[in-house]
Amino acid sequence: xxxxxxxxxxxxxxxxxxxxxxxxxxxxxxxxxxxxxxxxxxxxxxxxxxxxxxxxxxxxxxxxxxxxxxxxxxxxxxxxxxxxxxxxxxxxxxxxxxxxxxxxxxxxxxxxxxxxxxxxxxxxxxxxxxxxxxxxxxxxxxxxxxxxxx
Amino acid sequence: xxxxxxxxxxxxxxxxxxxxxxxxxxxxxxxxxxxxxxxxxxxxxxxxxxxxxxxxxxxxxxxxxxxxxxxxxxxxxxxxxxxxxxxxxxxxxxxxxxxxxxxxxxxxxxxxxxxxxxxxxxxxxxxxxxxxxxxxxxxxxxxxxxxxxxxxxxxxxxxxxxxxxxxxxxxxxxxxxxxx
Numbered sequence: 619x620x621x622x623x624x625x626x627x628x629x630x631x632x633x634x635x636x637x638x639x640x641x642x643x644x645x646x647x648x649x650x651x652x653x654x655x656x657x658x659x660x661x662x663x664x665x666x667x668x669x670x671x672x673x674x675x676x677x678x679x680x681x682x683x684x685x686x687x688x689x690x691x692x693x694x695x696x697x698x699x700x701x702x703x704x705x706x707x708x709x710x711x712x713x714x715x716x717x718x719x720x721x722x723x724x725x726x727x728x729x730x731x732x733x734x735x736x737x738x739x740x741x742x743x744x745x746x747x748x749x750x751x752x753x754x755x756x757x758x759x760x761x762x763x764x765x766x767x768x
Numbered sequence: 769x770x771x772x773x774x775x776x777x778x779x780x781x782x783x784x785x786x787x788x789x790x791x792x793x794x795x796x797x798x799x800x801x802x803x804x805x806x807x808x809x810x811x812x813x814x815x816x817x818x819x820x821x822x823x824x825x826x827x828x829x830x831x832x833x834x835x836x837x838x839x840x841x842x843x844x845x846x847x848x849x850x851x852x853x854x855x856x857x858x859x860x861x862x863x864x865x866x867x868x869x870x871x872x873x874x875x876x877x878x879x880x881x882x883x884x885x886x887x888x889x890x891x892x893x894x895x896x897x898x899x900x901x902x903x904x905x906x907x908x909x910x911x912x913x914x915x916x917x918x919x920x921x922x923x924x925x926x927x928x929x930x931x932x933x934x935x936x937x938x939x940x941x942x943x944x945x946x947x948x
Contacts, residue, residue: 631887640797648822652785
């Protein structure tokens with residue numbers, strides 16, 4: 619008997635296989651599980667907790683800031699009533715910004731010194747670049763097509 | 769995809785959980801039979817089938833209607849079965865044992881032997897194959913799915929699916945001729 623004919627017989631035999639039925643309670647069990655509200659995975663809880671923490675901190679800071687502004691309202695008002703107060707406020711803010719920029723530069727320099735101090739370690743920008751490249755590679759490798767997302 | 773199936777799917781997506789019972793009724797025998805033939809264990813097959821339907825229900829929003837619903841469901845079932853096989857430490861690898869040497873040409877099988885391939889015999893032959901071959905054969909010939917659909921279900925290229933189908937048939941032929 620030729621191979622093609624045998625193939626056809628095998629295909630026909632597989633196609634004729636009967637479907638088996640699961641036990642009686644199968645569908646009921648699945649429907650009971652479906653009816654139960656699905657608990658979110660731990661990552662969702664973690665994200666929600668982080669979001670809540672950020673919201674709580676923002677609310678607390680706003681409250682403290684508002685209280686500070688309210689308690690110093692007469693001084694603030696008196697300051698703005700004076701002639702040339704706006705220019706003075708601008709100068710003050712510029713000075714604050716310059717100070718902040720200096721602090722940031724010092725922090726960056728300190729981080730750079732720390733990275734350089736670690737013997738055998740690459741520079742911080744090389745580590746950062748490698749991290750970005752690795753993350754991109756991992757995302758590209760493990761990203762599944764929309765069809766298979768389950 | 770049938771009209772009823774489409775309607776049930778859209779009702780499910782609209783939040784009508786009871787419509788899922790209809791989909792369950794349509795597919796439960798097919799999914800359970802597929803799992804049973806891969807796992808060769810009724811209890812394990814039922815667990816895998818239940819897991820398939822629950823995962824499908826929870827992931828319905830991610831279903832892409834550009835593809836058949838059946839192949840999406842079979843993909844989940846296939847993954848569940850492979851997980852169950854791995855958990856049971858049964859081989860789903862590409863070991864030598866899974867790739868027995870085949871003759872260069874298909875062996876001649878006596879007509880009477882091939883013609884007598886009844887349900888019980890083909891079930892036993894499929895059960896004797898490594899799961900990667902039996903899955904491909906079942907999806908292609910029992911579920912009537914094309915190589916592209918099977919490739920999406922099993923997560924391998926279309927060429928690999930065709931090779932698995934060929935090798936699966938050759939293995940069955942080799943085992944049939946060995947029984948003569």
